[in-house]
Amino acid sequence: xxxxxxxxVxxxxxxxVxxPARAPRDGAGTAVPWAIRRPxxxxxxxxxxxxxxxxxxxxxxxxxxxxxxxxxxLISSPQQVAVEFVGQFRTGTATAAxxxxxxxxxxxxxxxxxxxxxxxxxxxxxxVLGSIVSPFVNAANATPLNVLIPLLIVWVGISTEARVLFVxxxxxxxxxxxxxxxxxxxxxxxxxxxxMLGMSERQLLRKIILPGSVPYIxxxxxxxxxxxxxxxxxxxxxxxxxxxxxxxxxxGTGFQTGKLLALVILASLIGVVNVLIVRGIQARxxxxxxxxx
Amino acid sequence: xxxxxxxxxxxxxxxQPPLLDIREICKAFRGQDxxxxxxxxxxxxxxxxxxxxxxGASGCGKTTLLRxxxxxxxxxxxxxxxxxxxxxxxxxxxxxxxxxxxLLPWRNVxxxxxxxxEVRGVPKRERRARALKALExxxxxxxxxxxxxxxxxxMQQRVGVARALAVQPKVFLMDEPFGQLDNFTREALQxxxxxxxxxxxxxxxxxxxxxxxxxxxxxxxxxxxxxxxRLTEIVxxxxxxxxxxxxxxxxxxxxxxxxxxxxxxxxARTNGDPVSGGSRRVPAAARTPEEAQ
Amino acid sequence: MHLLRAIRARRExxxxxxxxxxxxxxxxxxxxxxxxxxxxxxxxxRGTRGHGHVIAGTLAVGVFIGLWQLSGLFLxxxxxxxxxxxxxxxxxxxxxxxxxGAFLRSLLEMIGGFLIATVAGVGVGLLMGRMRLAEKALDxxxxxxNATPSIALLPVMxxxxxxxxxxxxxxxxxxxxxxxxxxxxxxxxxxRSLLTDVGKxxxxxxxKQTWSxxxxxxxxxxFVGARIALAVGAVGMILGGQEIGQSGLGGLTENFGSYxxxxxxxxxxxxTTALAMLLFFGLRVLQRRAFPWIAAxxxxxxx
Numbered sequence: 001x002x003x004x005x006x007x008x009v010x011x012x013x014x015x016x017v018x019x020p021a022r023a024p025r026d027g028a029g030t031a032v033p034w035a036i037r038r039p040x041x042x043x044x045x046x047x048x049x050x051x052x053x054x055x056x057x058x059x060x061x062x063x064x065x066x067x068x069x070x071x072x073x074l075i076s077s078p079q080q081v082a083v084e085f086v087g088q089f090r091t092g093t094a095t096a097a098x099x100x101x102x103x104x105x106x107x108x109x110x111x112x113x114x115x116x117x118x119x120x121x122x123x124x125x126x127x128v129l130g131s132i133v134s135p136f137v138n139a140a141n142a143t144p145l146n147v148l149i150p151l152l153i154v155w156v157g158i159s160t161e162a163r164v165l166f167v168x169x170x171x172x173x174x175x176x177x178x179x180x181x182x183x184x185x186x187x188x189x190x191x192x193x194x195x196m197l198g199m200s201e202r203q204l205l206r207k208i209i210l211p212g213s214v215p216y217i218x219x220x221x222x223x224x225x226x227x228x229x230x231x232x233x234x235x236x237x238x239x240x241x242x243x244x245x246x247x248x249x250x251x252g253t254g255f256q257t258g259k260l261l262a263l264v265i266l267a268s269l270i271g272v273v274n275v276l277i278v279r280g281i282q283a284r285x286x287x288x289x290x291x292x293x
Numbered sequence: 294x295x296x297x298x299x300x301x302x303x304x305x306x307x308x309q310p311p312l313l314d315i316r317e318i319c320k321a322f323r324g325q326d327x328x329x330x331x332x333x334x335x336x337x338x339x340x341x342x343x344x345x346x347x348x349g350a351s352g353c354g355k356t357t358l359l360r361x362x363x364x365x366x367x368x369x370x371x372x373x374x375x376x377x378x379x380x381x382x383x384x385x386x387x388x389x390x391x392x393x394x395x396l397l398p399w400r401n402v403x404x405x406x407x408x409x410x411e412v413r414g415v416p417k418r419e420r421r422a423r424a425l426k427a428l429e430x431x432x433x434x435x436x437x438x439x440x441x442x443x444x445x446x447x448m449q450q451r452v453g454v455a456r457a458l459a460v461q462p463k464v465f466l467m468d469e470p471f472g473q474l475d476n477f478t479r480e481a482l483q484x485x486x487x488x489x490x491x492x493x494x495x496x497x498x499x500x501x502x503x504x505x506x507x508x509x510x511x512x513x514x515x516x517x518x519x520x521x522x523r524l525t526e527i528v529x530x531x532x533x534x535x536x537x538x539x540x541x542x543x544x545x546x547x548x549x550x551x552x553x554x555x556x557x558x559x560x561a562r563t564n565g566d567p568v569s570g571g572s573r574r575v576p577a578a579a580r581t582p583e584e585a586q
Numbered sequence: 587m588h589l590l591r592a593i594r595a596r597r598e599x600x601x602x603x604x605x606x607x608x609x610x611x612x613x614x615x616x617x618x619x620x621x622x623x624x625x626x627x628x629x630x631x632r633g634t635r636g637h638g639h640v641i642a643g644t645l646a647v648g649v650f651i652g653l654w655q656l657s658g659l660f661l662x663x664x665x666x667x668x669x670x671x672x673x674x675x676x677x678x679x680x681x682x683x684x685x686x687g688a689f690l691r692s693l694l695e696m697i698g699g700f701l702i703a704t705v706a707g708v709g710v711g712l713l714m715g716r717m718r719l720a721e722k723a724l725d726x727x728x729x730x731x732n733a734t735p736s737i738a739l740l741p742v743m744x745x746x747x748x749x750x751x752x753x754x755x756x757x758x759x760x761x762x763x764x765x766x767x768x769x770x771x772x773x774x775x776x777x778r779s780l781l782t783d784v785g786k787x788x789x790x791x792x793x794k795q796t797w798s799x800x801x802x803x804x805x806x807x808x809f810v811g812a813r814i815a816l817a818v819g820a821v822g823m824i825l826g827g828q829e830i831g832q833s834g835l836g837g838l839t840e841n842f843g844s845y846x847x848x849x850x851x852x853x854x855x856x857x858t859t860a861l862a863m864l865l866f867f868g869l870r871v872l873q874r875r876a877f878p879w880i881a882a883x884x885x886x887x888x889x
Contacts, residue, residue, distance in 0.1 A: 059727065074745060148855060150840060150842065192365055192391070193408070199412050203412060214399065229735050230735050234737055249829070260741055260742060264738050268730065268733055288442060
């Protein structure tokens, strides 16, 4: 046992040490003298909000200036983009496109996530299945799946089914892999707690492995969500004459850069919203995830 | 009384059979280029109601022994008997407290403590009551609903102890439970454990590398050497209880013990290595076992 | 801060080898670590599973090919063709057809875009990690840029660079930069919390610290970002081939698809899979050879 107790903490160095009027106190309520020394300029953090706002302003300004000097075909000024953004909604173009795009996105994403998690759990539970399925899943996971799109067109033609199917395909594999892999990577400590308390295999699975996999499943879900958006856009660029991706292509080939950039921003917003939703779900029901490990 | 390895009855006159009979445990770990003998014919009878510490430098097999006792690992040879009954696999009559604590982050404190009772099929209301009672014993009933990650390390480990208390085991196995905590918390918890032990009349096998901790807590201390892992000596502490009423460290017997043990353990470092086989006792300026009494 | 989450998400999924194709977006949409626990670099299963695993897998593939061939008996070959036809088509395309050229073109465009992206991503990532000012200023912009599905920028690339190679390479470059940047930045931040004092204690200059301490410490993270970049970049490689002119493997699929030449199409798909696997394999080899110590760091401990 150590000799430390409730004794006074002595200052180590001389000279610069002074105890200010309201000294901080340690857990035992003893005044802790501290050295007063202003950190050098290089270590001081620039004011929190100022820098990014300033940077954003600089970027906008640079954008605006570039747009002046460069052909409007290449870059539209921020102002023009903003106008087009609003315009797209007012004319209903963006609204109609979103209706289709979002519907296909979330149906495809939903199926993909559900299938990925479900299959992942089954595969994680039965190792033999994992070995059997592994070459196919890994090959599919490595391949850029949009190479399949012409084949999808042969199967179901240019249609909603093709696009939804594509979103499902692009989403399912990483989710599956993360889920199955996650089950295998549940912290050994937790598993030992279960064993120590005398759990049967089934109890271990239900009470330890499954909840312990949740962080990994979430990681997979985040990936899947991002990929689903990509899948939606790519699908619509190739297999569609409606929707956001189609419009992007349309404006691009038509050199309507203002509208194009406006829709790119719209696409970003969709991505951001998705991420916020996932983050919100985690914060609300799975707050413990960030705390584990 | 001469300190020596004990077998058969526990060496006390008219002694009862030991509650936990550990005999001739051998365990080796085979690596790529060498074999480490973690435990070499370790024999250790543990008496009912005693507090016995396993002390030795890191890597001398004491944790491995504890895990073998609980059934988390299997020995290469030897046997462990609890109340005369041979143990195979994990025993539900013993509870293990981990150094890494390992509270399940997806359950609140109460859920963690009640986990062992769930496994044993205790009905819900009784589970809750017993878990709360266990929490009261460690003084944490107020945080029953809290998620583990909101607790400090010391509090978390107390929950770990409560988890063990809840299942009312015959033997508590504690693997350096305070190893990850700071000094102040550690001292407080040592006092708490000592109090619990006394109140419950529990049997505790306690692994530590902190000699003072062992002296404070234990009835007997089993000393281990490494490479090969051997139980070399068991000393009776023979300090008056309760040990909270006086400064144990200043007691002459404690000073004597600490000196003897540290010498003994220092000798462990100059032990023969596995290649040359065998060990030799260091002809130390240390006291002889007789003098240590 | 958004990118702080990147480190947490990164830590929680700790840097295993990471299968190809795993793009991870964390709380801020920052595309971060794509390690898939339990799998290895190229998505191959970890060695712990051993022979039984390989046998089962091989058998499964064999059965699959068998069933596929049988399907040709009652299914119009236009849908999935048969292994026999695909094999024949593959041979023909290689020997006298456009496949090798397309393969090479796609490969080179991919590597080109990827390399430029690596330089840019690592550079800016290091800058953000080492200069507080750059970090504060760029962080929200990077978060936004990272949340943008780069795929949507395809038409923009066409507008800027025309309808040829430059556009395709630029497209791949833009796609690949973000994951590499974000992960490099996350790596520097992680190193910061651990290694800040080391350089100072040795009295190193800032630049020397960056080069000798932070860069090596960040390498595992860079590789994780590289794997993500490869996965999504490959999508861009094919998409570019399909949309910006008809070039490379993407262009071939477009061509064969429109003429319903399914056997040729499937042959091209198989070739694309092979190309992708080749790229991931190359990355893994590079990592093992040049940085064999990565497995020993916390970022690579599951690799």
